[in-house]
Structures are given as structure tokens and as C-alpha cells.
Amino acid sequence: MRSTFKATVKMLLRTPGAIVWALAFPILMATLFMFMFSSMRTDGAVDAVPVAVVADGAWEESTFSQVIESLASGDDALVAVREVDDAAEARSLLEEGEVDGTFEVDEAGVPHLTVAPESSDAHQGERGRSYGINRSILETLASSYVQSAALIEEVAASDPAALADPAAVARALSLEAGSERVSLTRGTPDETVRYYYALMGMAALFASQLSMLAVANIRPTASAVAARRSIAGVSRVRQLAGALAGSWLLSVAFLTIAFCYVRFVVNIDFAGREVLCLVGIAGSAFMAAGLGSLVGSLPLHGGASAGSGILTGLTCVLSIFAGLYGEPTMKLADAIARAVPVSAWVNPAKLVCDLFHSLYFYESLAPFAARLAACIAWGVVFFAFAAPLFRRQRYAHL
Template identity: 35%
Template sequence: MWSTFVMTLKTNLRDRQSLFWLIVFPIALATLFNGLLGNLAEGYELKAMPVAVVEDANWTESPGAKTFIDGLSGKSGTGKSGTGTTGDTAGTDDTADTTDTTVTVTKLLDATTVATVDDARDRLADGTAKGYLRVDGDGRIRLTLSSRAAEAMNGTSATDSNGAVTVAALSSVIDLYNRTDAATRDLLQRHPEAMQSRAFWSSIGNIADTTRETSLTNSTPNVTARYFYALLGMACLMAMGYAIAAVTSAQANLSALGIRRTVAPLGRGRQLMAGFLASWLCSDVSLTIALAYIRYVCDVPLGGREPAAVAAVAVASFMACAFGTMIGAIPGLKHSVKVGLTSAIPCTLSLFSGLYGQFAMDLSDWITRHAPVLALVNPAQQVTNLFYDILYYDDYRPFATTCGVLIAMSAVFLAAGVAMLKEQRYEHL
């Protein structure tokens, strides 16, 4: 059995076609994906938006707005912790806390000052600014976008996704400023004595802490990772070619080697087991190389769970070899037909796991929502889910569940393959 294992291993390593599909093909396709989709994630990052700031009489009467806009423009500096972003209606007092604090804010604005609203509209017209900021008579900051910028940020045909993300963030912080400013003005009007309270001014400065960034997943979502995971699902299914070759080489009606193995003293079961284990080892190592390239060269995240990803490849390659064993055991099919199925089946199943672009992604999502049983029995989808479970879930229970599904599939495939091989008899050799 050991000799059969070693010889099968050497044969697999000399099989350039299988090595191409398991190593070269996923690496080449991952490189292509990286080139085409590498900038896709940048479309969802915060980037400073060019705006005009109207410094009119209302602006002059609200120096707190200037401090606020300077912060959004990425200008860090020192200021009294009591002034915050509330404007100057209450002023500051000598008894207020004068501790200097340095505040660093993500740059959301690339601000240019103008004297009037008409000047700001001129900048919107010539495209040098996407919007303008002004202070109204009540001290509230208002953001106005140009129609061109608004169209580019809205709808299914939006071309400025960065701008849409930035505007969403701006709307949130400006709304926080306006609400804080209005509440502070109202409170000081009703209770002027609060102006002398250090605790009051400190509470104003700490309002920003009431909103915190919280991740609902184990890792930050990555819009391109799904394509690479679907690619790994397809590549793993390609590994069944090794198992098909191991089974067909033991069948007397398909090759001269099969005739010699049939009359060999080593039983068929032990021959098939040795071939299966050698195929599993080759496919596991080959796919691990592809996984390493995708993770470290293409920089596709795995949520810091690389060892689990290696285990996922081992489970997926085991399932693929079991699938290949079943296909290799189908009676009446020529070896060339079985080899053709090695490519046809993964390519077809990968359509429903989202490999072929947005349409395939939408189709995969639709199947998962409306026909979950079909997604459950799709090996390519389950292999893709393995890496999703690693990246996004807090614990390993979903990952273990998906591994259980793939192991169950493997048991079914192996049982079917063994049943077909057990019934095969030859009238003559």
C-alpha cells in the first residue's frame, strides 16, 4: 500500500495539467481579479471632499463653526476643552478649564473660503467645489451640494461612491454639531449660571463620545473578498481530477495499468485508499499554495485566522477528492469524459456561488434566500462559505457547521463511489 501511495504521489506531481488547474490557474485568475478589483474597496473609503466655506456675517458671529470646520479639514491643534463645538453664544470664562488638548479628526473636507454665497455657487458651477457650507441666522451649519455632485452620488449608476460615503459622514457630524449647539444655546439662555461650570463645558466636549464605531462582524467587510473566495471554491473542486485519475488507473477496462493492478496481489480497496490519500495530499498542498498567494500577495483578508483557512482547504480538498472518486467510479464513461467533467462541474457550480461577476453574485444571493437547499447541496457554495465563516463570524460555530456539511458530502460521495466500484466485474482482461 505504501508503494502504491508513493507511486501515485509521484504520478500526481508529474501531472502538469492538474498542477496547472490547482496552482497556476487560481494564481493567474487571482492576479487578474486583483488588477480589476483592487481599487473597488477604495470606492467605499472616506476621502476629503472639496467644498467652499462662506465666511459672511453669520460665519463671523459663530467662531465655533470655524473651529468645527477646521477639525473636519484635518487641521489639528490645541484648544480649551470647554469650548468644544458649541459656538460662542455663551463665550468662555476665565474659570473654565484651560487644559490644552490635541484633537485629531479624519479629514473630510478640502475647504476653500469665499466671501458670499454667490461666490460659492460660482465654484460649484466651474467644478472646483462639490458643495458649500454656510452658517444660517440661527447659527446652524448648512451643507449644499451641486446638482452634478448629487447625481454622481445617488442612484444605481452612481459614479462617486467615495463622495456618497463622505457626505453621509458629513451629514452625521454636522447634525451632531447643530443639535449640540442648539441645546447649549437653549440651556444657557434658561440657566446662565451654567456658563461658570467646568463640568458643563466638559460634558459639551465629551458629547462626541456618545457615538462609537462598532463592528458587527469579526473583521471589516471587504467588497472584493467574495470573488476570491468563490475562486477558491472553484479551484478546490478542480482537485477532483487527481482522485478521478487514481480511480480510473485501477480499472481494468480503462487502461493497461488498470489491468496490471487488477491482477496485483494488493487488494483493490487498499489500492484505492492509497490513491485517495495521495490525491488528497497533492490537492491540499497545491491549494494551500494558491491560498497563500491570495492572502499575502493579493492581500485578501482572512480575519487573522489563517490556520483555520488552511484547515478549510484540507476539508475542501478532501470533499473534492471524494467527489472525484465517485465520478471516477461511474461505469460506462471513458476516462476522457471523466476528465472533462473535472472542468465542467466546477465551472457550472461556480456560477451559483458568485464567481462570474455581479450577476452571479445576485443569483447566488437569490438562491441562498429563496432556495437554501440548493445552496446547501452546492459544493462550490459551501467551500466559499467556509472562508466567509472565517472572516465574518465571531466564533467558529458557523465554520464548524460548514465543515460538517462538507464532510457529510464527502461521506455520501465516497459511499456512492465504493458502491459502484464494488459492483464492477470484468468478464475477461
């Protein structure tokens, strides 16, 4: 068994296909995702809302202009002001998508907000994603000012003495409220991390190529060396176990390298549970090794090439239901998981995806432990089917 283990490790390290599928491909996909999702990931900072103001005499004399100026100053400015001479110029900027809204003050000092029409560039492309938030900010500024001004006028008319206390007026006009930040998830929600978790599921299934190649290499018909091994004193089950152990060790190593690349180069958050992620990788690699050993033990006419084709096709199909190929497949995966919950436990790619997902979102380790146990159980089941298949096969000649 020990000699089989060493021979398996050496053979796999010398096989270019094993290195490409189990190590290079996940890193390549992670790099591709990094460029694809770079525009969707933010640092949490709010960009200033571009707004045009008609800087005429009414604007200069209004107190609303002072409010906008205060919000446009400093490093954390809420609005980015662009002054224009008349409403026609402001409208032109609005239609071209240069600004998200325009402010104009009438002779009575009341501000008026004009927002971008549906056909403007503000609604298109990447800007369209943030336009709804920016519009809400501008509407809140205008409505809050109008409400505060109306409140001051009402107080002045009913109880002028109340305006003598500036602190009381400030409290009455303040929009502040006591609040406590509560997170329902362990990590800050990021819609892109799930694709990397699904990628880890795909990488785990591609790692099954290692055990498939290892088992195919020790079949008596694979080579003269394998034929001599088959008549040696070591039982076939022990040879299978040695090949499985060697391929599992390399699978763990390759998946760990891919994980470190995703964590430290792509900078994907794993909620500070990197050590538990490594434990999950070991369990995922065990399941992948069991799956590969089962496919490698099948009496296929094409040998390792046929087994590689089966595993590649199976990996690509199962990754669809883990949501790897974009937002439509992610919605499909969620819909299937809700309609048929057991599907998330029988799909290895989805199981590994949910393994990392549970560490990111849940404080409790129970969901992670359940999925880790499922990965190990599937590995045991696959090996239990592979062992008799490999041991009982008969050959016409060696």
C-alpha cells in the same frame, strides 16, 4: 496500495493539466480578484470631504469659519477646504464634481450649505459611493453649528450668568456620548472576502480533477501497466484507495499553496484562524477526492477527457450558486440559500465557501464543525459509490 499511492503522486506531478487546474488556476483567479476589488477595499481611514467656502468678509468674521478651519487642520482632517471669491465660482466647482458641497455665511453669520445636484460628477462612478456619507457629514456640521448657536443665544437671554462657567458651556455644546464598540461578527465585515471564499470552493472542485485522473489512470484499459495491475494480487478497491490517497495528498498541498497566496499575498483576512482553515482545506480536499474518484469510475467512452469535461462543467455551474461571478450571482446564492437552506449543504462549492465564511463571522466553532463534517461525509458517500463501480466493471479484452 503503497505502490499505487506512489505511482499516483508521480503521475499527477508529471501531468500539466493537473497542475494548471488544481494549482495555477486558483492563483490566477485570486490575482485577478485582487486587481478587481482593490478599489473596494480600504484601510478604514476616512478621507477628508472636499468642500468650497465663499471667503468674503462675512465668512472671515464668522465663528463658523473657525470651526471649519479647526476641522481642516491636522493629519486626520475631516474636511478639505477650497476657498473661492464668490458663490458663482463655488457653484461651478460643485457642478464639476470638484467638491461635495459649498459653505457660505450671510450677513447675520448663519452658514448655508449647498450640496451637489444629482446630475453632477459627485454622484457618478467611484465618487458616487462615498458621496452620500460626505453629504451627511457636511449637513451635520452645518446643523450642529446652527443648533449650538441658537442654544447659546437662548441661554444668554434667559440666564446670562450661566455663560460665566466655560466648562459648563463646553459640556452643554459637546456632542460626545459614552459608547462601547461591539462587533456582532468575529472579523471586520468586508464585502470582498466572500468572493475569495467562493474561489476556494471552486479551487476545491477543480482539485477533484486530480483524483479523476488518478482513477482513470489505473483502469485496466488505460495502459499496459494498468492492465497488468488489474490481474495482480492487489484488489481493485485497494488500488482505488491508493489512488484516492495520493490525489488527496496533492489536493491538500495545492489548496494550501493557493490558500497561502490568498492570505499573505492578496492579504485576505481569515479572522486569525489560519490553522483551522488548513483543517478545512483537508476536509474539502477529501470531498473533492471522493467526487473525482466517482467520476473517474464511471464507464465513460471518452475516458479521462470526458471525465475532465464533466468536472469542469460541474465546477463552473456549481460556482454560480456559491456567488463567485460577481454581485448578481452572490445575491442569487444568498436568495437560494434563504429559500432552500438544504441547497447550501448539497452544493460542494457553496459548502466550502460557507466553511471559510463560518470561521470569519462566527465566534463559535459549531458552524465550522458542521460544515467540515458535511465535507467528510460527502467524501465518504462519493467513495462508497465509486468503489463498487470501479470493482464490478468488466472488459471484453485487455
